[in-house]
Structure formats: structure tokens, C-alpha cells
Amino acid sequence: MFAHPRDPVADLRNLRDSIDNIDTAIVRLLAERFRCTDAIGELKAQRDLPSPDPGRKAEQVARLRHHAAVGKLDPGFAEKFLGFVSHELIRRYELLSRGAIENAPYSTPIYD
């Protein structure tokens, strides 16, 4: 048996199919992440809970940078990802505060 001759157009299509699957998985994981921060917001609205440990953000950044490096991804990009999600959490909080979206009001779980 001989190896198939490579078909670059088919290779390209395969890679794009992989990207589409990965993006779908990431969006579903982002949805789950916001469910967690919403739940944290509800907990905080009900009880006087301690603020995030001031070391938590640094620990999150260090852990994500590590996992990025192991996966051969720019560690700075993993840190940017955390900033991107945090920015959305702040925006979401502002919308809730202004009553622009409906949801139980909750505190800003910025780096939760």
C-alpha cells in the first residue's frame, strides 16, 4: 500500500473542521464558566461572603500561563484570555446594574 498523495485542499478543509469543533467546545465551556460566575454572584447577594483572596488573580494567571506554555501557546495570550473574560464580567455587571438585562443583581466576580 502506498500513502495517499496529499490533497492540500482536503487538508485545509480538515483543519477548518477541527477549528470549528474546537470553537464550539470553547463557547460551550464559556457558557458553563458564566453559569459558575452567576452562581457566585447569587451566593454573594445572599450572604456576606469573603472577597476573593487577593492572591487568587495571581494564582490564576500563573496557572494559565503554565498550561499555555505546556501547550506551546504564548503564555501572554492565556493571560489576555483571562482579561477578556473579566472584561465581559464587568460589562455584564454594569448592564445588570442599569437594569439593561434581567437577572438577579450580583456583585462583580471580576477574577472569580
Place this chain on the structure above:
Amino acid sequence: MFAHPRDPVADLRNLRDSIDNIDTAIVRLLAERFRCTDAIGELKAQRDLPSPDPGRKAEQVARLRHHAAVGKLDPGFAEKFLGFVSHELIRRYELLSRGAIENAPYSTPIYD
């Protein structure tokens, strides 16, 4: 047996543990996504391949908005996520072009 009384501090810790696991999974998936776009860049550098279908970006946006909505995530946020990743791809291409990072030069797979 009685249900455990809820311990909000333990609940908070559990939710943060979930967030940490989710973030780790997302960073690993982002690493895999960039492996795919790097591979596409290599293919394009070797061959004269067709540009992305002009309908591809719209299809990606529509698909991710759908998956966000199903997961009860703001569809606009899923679209922002795609923009965030694309922005990184452009930045990466610029760094490669300037020789600021080492890698095979490749074209800009903006919405690949």
C-alpha cells in the same frame, strides 16, 4: 439522613474550582486551535491555496451564536470571542513578519 446544611464558603470554593478547571480546558483548546491555524499557514506557504470562502466568517459567527444561545450565553459574546482570537492571529502574523518571533512565515488565516 438529613441533607447537609449549605456552607456558602464551601460552595464558593467549589465554584472557583470549577472555574479553574474550565479555564484550564479552554487554554488547552486555544493551544490546539493555534496549532490548526499554524498548520493552515504552513499549507498556504507551500501551495497556492484558495482564500477562505467569503461566507466562512458569517457561517462561523452564526454557528457560535447558535451554540452560545443554546448554552444560555450572550450570543454577542461568542462573536466577540471569535474577534478576540482573530485579533491574536493578526498580531501573531505581524510579529512573524517583523521577525520578532521565530516560526515559518505564513499568511494571515484571519477567520480560519
